[in-house]
Amino acid sequence: MPFENAPIQPRVLALVSAVLIAVASGTPYVFSIFAPQLVKQTGLSADQAATLSTALSLGGALGGLPAGITIDSLGPQFASVLGGLLTAVAFYILHKCYVDANNDVFLLMVALAISGFASILSFYSTIKCTTANWPHHRGSAGALPVAAYAVASLIFSYVNVRFFKDDTAGLLRFFYIFTPCVCIGCAYFLQIVDKKKHKKAPKDRNTAVGEQDPLLRSGSTSSLFGTGSPNGSRRQSIARIFSLWGTPRSSSTLSLDQMQRPLVQLPKHVRADSDAIYVAVEDTPVFVREGSPIWDHHLTKAIFSRVFFKFYLILGFMMGIGQMYIYSVGYIIVVLKQSDPNSKLSVGDVQAVQVSTIALASFLGRLTSGPISDVVRRKLNAQRIWCIAIAACVMLLGQYLVTKINSLDALTLPSFVVGLAFGFCFGTFPAIIADCFGTDGFTTLWGLMTTSGLLVVMQMTKLLAYTLKKNSDDDGVCIHGAACYSETFVVTQYMCLAVILFTLFTIWYNHRVFLRSNR
Template sequence: MIISLLASVLVALASGTPYLYGVYAPQLVKRVGLTALHSATISLASNIGSGIGGFPAGLIIDAKDPPMSILIGSICIMMGYFGVHEVYVHRWANMPFICVAMVLVGFGSIISYFATIKAAQANFPKHRGSAGAIPVSGYGLSATIFSVIAAHYFKNNTGGFLGFLALFCGSVTLLCCYFVQLKTPLPPSFDEESALLTGTDPTHSHDHHPPSEHLPEPANSPVLVLLTSKKFLCHYLIVSVLSGIGQMYIYSVGFVVSAQVTYAKSSASDVETVQALQVGLISIASFSGRLLSGIFSDILHKKFKLQRLWIVLTTTLALACGQLILVYSNNLSLLAVTSAVIGGSYGLIFGTYPAIMADEFGTDTFSTTWGLICTGPLITLYILNKYFGRIFDSNTDANTGVCYLGNNCYRPVFQLSFYLGVAIFFVAMGLMWAQRKWL
């Protein structure tokens, strides 16, 4: 079982690379002759693979068990990154091909990652929270590790870095897939994701909440019941907007860095170093946010009898502050603060909300509820990324392909995301007020 857990960590590390897109995105689109708007479409393709692909990935894992699922993931990761590598080396401006490659990367990453979570919890039934947190931590720190590798060993060599990702990530998942085995049979009603994210024992009954806080047992589709619940739709809106804002920054940070470094008249070699630094900061902050959110929300909920939504409310303010820094500042040092604030906020939202959904709607249909919630950020990401691409392209010099205007290259995008954050702050306040009687 220990060998399986160690192998799970390696697989999770190799699977957490989709958030690295910001490290190589500007170099890729510039070399191939694409635009920031095209880059937004490419990042969306990766999210489709990991977001929408999460549902079929879960079906495959349940049907085939972790080793076969990770094998499938390793093939997808290797093919995806190798495809992007060939696009970069040969300058193929073929958007359908690039998007398919990024979908493969996203899907391969998420199916491998989900398989490690299932194996970790099945093999350690008495320590599911601790065991499950180990691959989750590996996945969260992946972008940090690979961004450091990019900065130190592949400076000014984006093609080499893409080839390294294809070979290393594909090989590690392939070599480790045999060792990630299920040693303990899962009980029929086991919900590994809810146990991991809420820290509850799946053999226990639901949390004790007023009947109105849980959805009634549906005679029809659980999805239909969720979509007709006003409370669920409010939560869906909150997660969609806040997570979408965080993801938009994660996938566009490479262009933000490029504009800031150019404006500061730093050397061209500084761009990739600063890009790697920002991605690393986002990764560490996101990991810390996910880790701390569970502790904070449990303290609020159990010790002080307060709603977990207080964390969401506070996080919304922090996220809005991050947007304001991007709107008004051209300081590279403050950009690091922005990356830490937005990354931490994104992690806090992602880490807090699974427990909120389990509290509100119970654990029997948690996978359906959480899977549906996770489709929302794709909508916000698509809109904001497309808007970012249009604004950035409109301010880019047609001859050099570079934007020299600093934060004016993208200012309207983060003004919009700031206003969206303010609107969601009031939605969350209204939801908290409506639920106050149950505390």
């Protein structure tokens, strides 16, 4: 039966379960809550304590690809259960080390790495389920678990203050019981509804335009991750994805002849790397020879296509810039406090406010990104990537504000702007990836995409550290306010500008190809 006629109740239950699992999976955000007490209890040095946060980050970042492969191969239900069990193991180890004052750094690093991997394993399974179950509302549905994951820090901070104040052991015990119970208990409902029936549905004259979203196609498959008619596979992008802003609204259905007409007939003599049409350029292998055995794999076709590299670069810069500020806001607070010693605000209080502000803004950005991107695509008939261009503009504003604010009181403004842009970008991209590459291999690709910001954030944090050191005295004190670190954020402003221009070029290029393909 057509997917849009699938029972609504199982899909709603799956969506609610996805939100609950996403909240329970937000354990990396609580590291800052128990980390100081854990370090003090186990007697770790400052250098050893720094390795713990690195292990947690690497577990989440480097685990993205294996998590995606696991979800695509074994399903979101299995991944959610496995993520819950691994979280239980990780927090049990942390609890045991805390109670016994065990300062085995390697064991603590392993536990935190497992925690990071388990978190994204459960979290990515929710994104996979929501994007597959709601193909016509991918942005809105996918934004809910993404936003829930971001707001987990606020929820768990409240839980800590309300129920586990000065009881770190109890908090760690709570996580190795609560998270697996939610992930395992809700996994039963985390199912992709009627997936097999949907794949077998015949392509008739009333097949809806939006039923099949993948943008990249091969000559013999309906998407990079499925099977189907070779001719009907080119139809989805022509109405919405390639328009510069919008296209005239048309009927919601296409005839069989229209559906089966190829986007463009490519002459045999035209090289695959020609810029004559979109398909020839964007679906051309990069670094891999077309026709080789490895090129026959559907994931290889996606990963080594040029459109994937475009999105990888855009997301990498946006994630790196946002995460650099999030990770470094503590240093900014210290500098502003040193520059204004008469301020009555304490560093700890200001840091708590900034962390909460960033979390709230990121939540709002992720929550609103889905509906807005759906409106942009389905109502305005425009490319969803316009939302990324807007997010980059907002991020540019945030980076500019950081260089102009010299007061602890006013730092909340750039924190909110940066958090909003970061959340809006991160909430929009899953739907873009699903639109382009389909949902069957979605989490593998999304897991790989999320590694894109690692290099950027590492280099930018090093640049910030260098800038602060250069502008500080021998005691490491800088009293010049925003001037102490403004050089770094001038660089990030240029990076944001580059992202904006590159994104606009991509939009223009897609529109140009759309026009040429319809001559």
